[in-house]
Amino acid sequence: xxxxxxxxxxxxxxxxxxxxxxxxxxxxxxxxxxxxxxxxxxxxxxxxxxxxxxxxxxxxxxxxxxxxxxxxxxxxxxxxxxxxxxxxxxxxxxxxxxxxxxxxxxxxxxxxxxxxxxxxxxxxxxxxxxxxxxxxxxxxxxxxxxxxxxxxxxxxxxxxxxxxxxxxxxxxxxxxxxxxxxxxxxxxxxxxxxxxxxxxxxxxxxxxxxxxxxxxxxxxxxxxxxxxxxxxxxxxxxxxxxxxxxxxxxxxxxxxxxxxxxxxxxxxxxxxxxxxxxxxxxxxxxxxxxxxxxxxxxxxxxxxxxxxxxxxxxxxxxxxxxxxxxxxxxxxxxxxxxxxxxxxxxxxxxxxxxxxxxxxxxxxxxxxxxxxxxxxxxxxxxxxxxxxxxxxxxxxxxxxxxxxxxxxxxxxxxxxxxxxxxxxxxxxxxxxxxxxxxxxxxxxxxxxxxxxxxxxxxxxxxxxxxxxxx
Ligand code: AMP
Ligand code: MG
Numbered sequence: 130x131x132x133x134x135x136x137x138x139x140x141x142x143x144x145x146x147x148x149x150x151x152x153x154x155x156x157x158x159x160x161x162x163x164x165x166x167x168x169x170x171x172x173x174x175x176x177x178x179x180x181x182x183x184x185x186x187x188x189x190x191x192x193x194x195x196x197x198x199x200x201x202x203x204x205x206x207x208x209x210x211x212x213x214x215x216x217x218x219x220x221x222x223x224x225x226x227x228x229x230x231x232x233x234x235x236x237x238x239x240x241x242x243x244x245x246x247x248x249x250x251x252x253x254x255x256x257x258x259x260x261x262x263x264x265x266x267x268x269x270x271x272x273x274x275x276x277x278x279x280x281x282x283x284x285x286x287x288x289x290x291x292x293x294x295x296x297x298x299x300x301x302x303x304x305x306x307x308x309x310x311x312x313x314x315x316x317x318x319x320x321x322x323x324x325x326x327x328x329x330x331x332x333x334x335x336x337x338x339x340x341x342x343x344x345x346x347x348x349x350x351x352x353x354x355x356x357x358x359x360x361x362x363x364x365x366x367x368x369x370x371x372x373x374x375x376x377x378x379x380x381x382x383x384x385x386x387x388x389x390x391x392x393x394x395x396x397x398x399x400x401x402x403x404x405x406x407x408x409x410x411x412x413x414x415x416x417x418x419x420x421x422x423x424x425x426x427x428x429x430x431x432x433x434x435x436x437x438x439x440x441x442x443x444x445x446x447x448x449x450x451x452x453x454x455x456x457x458x459x460x461x462x463x464x465x466x467x468x469x470x471x472x473x474x475x476x477x478x479x480x481x482x483x484x485x486x487x488x489x490x491x492x493x494x495x496x497x498x499x500x501x502x503x504x505x506x507x508x509x510x511x512x513x514x515x516x517x518x519x520x521x522x523x524x525x526x527x528x529x530x531x532x533x534x535x536x537x538x539x540x541x542x543x544x545x546x547x548x549x550x551x552x553x554x555x556x557x558x559x560x561x562x563x564x565x566x567x568x569x570x571x572x573x574x575x576x577x578x579x580x581x582x583x584x585x586x587x588x589x590x591x592x593x594x595x596x597x598x599x
Pocket of ligand 2: 378379380421444445451452493
């Protein structure tokens with residue numbers, strides 16, 4: 130399906146949309162550039178009431194069906210099916226997501242040992258010991274350090290000095306700490322009783338051989354890296370985080386070190402997008418500013434396709450004369466997944482695919498681009514990173530004031546979420562324009578008002594997406 134600019138161009142595009150009724154339309158060649166089932170379905174349902182000419186006019190005016198947010202989210206996540214796996218040294222795996230279950234091949238600890246420096250004893254021998262009635266035990270031999278095999282055994286009335294990590298001698302079932310003991314030549318006085326098992330770390334009490342200690346699809350923390358080390362595992366399989374190419378388009382854009390004049394805008398989108406990619410846990414490549422020129426846009430997309438798994442293009446996806454991103458992608462025979470979502474901000478959001486790689490046409494407006502990244506790109510990155518949990522946590526919160534809101538499309542309100550006495554509340558950042566980036570600096574949550582919601586009353590309780598710290 131092309132971007133339809135003239136009445137004539139419309140014919141093949143519309144016929145494609147209507148491909149299953151194409152048998153009724155003879156003598157016209159169909160140009161089919163990719164899957165676009167939702168457009169087709171929407172048209173098909175309405176086929177009886179909308180004739181081709183009406184449809185072509187709607188198309189030209191950009192009024193042709195926008196897909197709902199939930200559908201767009203699903204199509205984005207479905208645009209990738211295969212996740213890539215890499216085997217790597219455990220320290221390099223930090224922050225990545227495991228692509229295998231880890232089964233313990235040893236008990237940890239592998240032997241019963243002392244948790245403290247002190248004396249290995251038989252708990253029953255020191256029952257009732259206290260400051261006024263210390264119990265005397267005979268030292269049975271030299272001290273047991275950590276890391277040394279011991280064949281020692283103690284009988285009732287005896288004890289052995291033992292260090293933290295030292296192997297418990299046979300017969301002993303507790304450790305009295307050094308501070309509760311007074312040494313007296315070849316014997317000790319114990320001033321405090323201990324229970325059986327006190328200050329002893331038993332074999333397998335941390336990890337039992339055969340247990341699944343770390344599960345696939347969970348991220349690796351410093352503690353998980355430590356567990357892998359303690360099990361003697363030096364390399365693990367993880368999901369490879371995607372590499373994201375960031376392209377910004379617009380004749381008005383200038384580099385950030387350039388002086389502004391009245392008609393120019395410093396490029397902030399490539400910075401916010403790259404920063405968002407990095408905070409999502411993936412890597413980015415920036416391709417600088419690209420003018421509104423099909424050949425230049427194409428050159429950059431082609432280069433980015435070689436170097437990345439996902440491409441983000443900001444600007445140039447709506448209906449303006451200089452919005453050439455979709456034309457370029459059509460020219461490149463990219464598969465259109467969707468164009469235009471019934472949402473505010475971010476209506477022109479577009480998704481194409483080339484060689485299995487998703488290419489997002491993101492809006493140019495600095496807030497819209499960030500919101501689209503949050504709602505669509507970040508979950509896809511997380512899917513590719515191997516996470517089970519793709520979306521931001523939802524927090525039930527109460528609206529501190531009314532929100533004017535239009536029915537018929539999803540609205541993403543940038544809000545300030547706060548916790549007062551254990552209850553969550555949200556309020557507007559006070560700045561609403563899609564170009565006002567400072568609203569995103571203030572926002573720590575996004576409230577999604579669904580299409581059927583309309584005006585939001587003060588006191589409305591709903592779930593908001595927490596995107597930052599409280
Ligand atoms: P467009 O979607 O190309 O029509 O752009 C919409 C608005 O976003 C315009 O006002 C642009 O100046 C602005 N814009 C586009 N790209 C960027 C960018 N990289 N950084 C900051 N603003 C941008
Ligand atoms: Mg533009």
